[in-house]
Amino acid sequence: MPERADDERGQLSLSLVEAAVGLVFVLTVAATFGLALPEPGTTEAQLDTYATDVATIVAHERPADGDGPRMADIDDRETFERERETLERRIDELLPDNLLYRMETPWGTLGVEPPASVRTGGATVTIPAGTVTVEVWYG
Incomplete structure (x- = not known):
C-alpha cells in the first residue's frame, strides 16, 4: 500500500457543510416558533x-x-x-x-x-x- 502525502487528505465537501448549516438554521427557526406559542388562556x-x-x-x-x-x-x-x-x-x-x-x-x-x-x-x-x-x- 503506497503512503499518502500530507496534502492528499480527504476533505469534506463545501456544499455538504452548507447544507448542514442550513438544516440547523431551519430547525432552530422552527423550534423558536414552536416554543414561542402562548399557552391557552x-x-x-x-x-x-x-x-x-x-x-x-x-x-x-x-x-x-x-x-x-x-x-x-x-x-x-x-x-x-x-x-x-x-x-x-x-x-x-x-x-x-x-x-x-x-x-x-x-x-x-x-x-x-x-x-x-x-x-x-x-x-x-x-x-x-x-x-x-x-x-x-x-x-
Whole structure:
C-alpha cells in the first residue's frame, strides 16, 4: 500500500457543510416558533394584568399637583368631566398601542364599548366613592 502525502487528505465537501448549516438554521427557526406559542388562556391572563395595572394606578396614583389620589379627588360628575381628558391621556400612556379600553366609574365611563366577539380582561378596584372597573382588549 503506497503512503499518502500530507496534502492528499480527504476533505469534506463545501456544499455538504452548507447544507448542514442550513438544516440547523431551519430547525432552530422552527423550534423558536414552536416554543414561542402562548399557552391557552395566556391572552386572558395578560389582559387581566393590564386591566389590573390600569385600574390600580389610575385609582391610587397621585395627580401631578400631588394633592391626593386622582380618583379620590373626584366626587361628582362635574369634576369627572373636567378630569376626563387627563384620565384618558394617563390610561393611553399605561396601555400598549394595540389595546383598547373601557373604564366605568361612579360618575361616568371612559373609552369605548368592547365588541361582543373579542376576549377581554378586566379588573375592579374600590375607591371612597364606589368602584372603578376597567376592561381591556386587543383592538
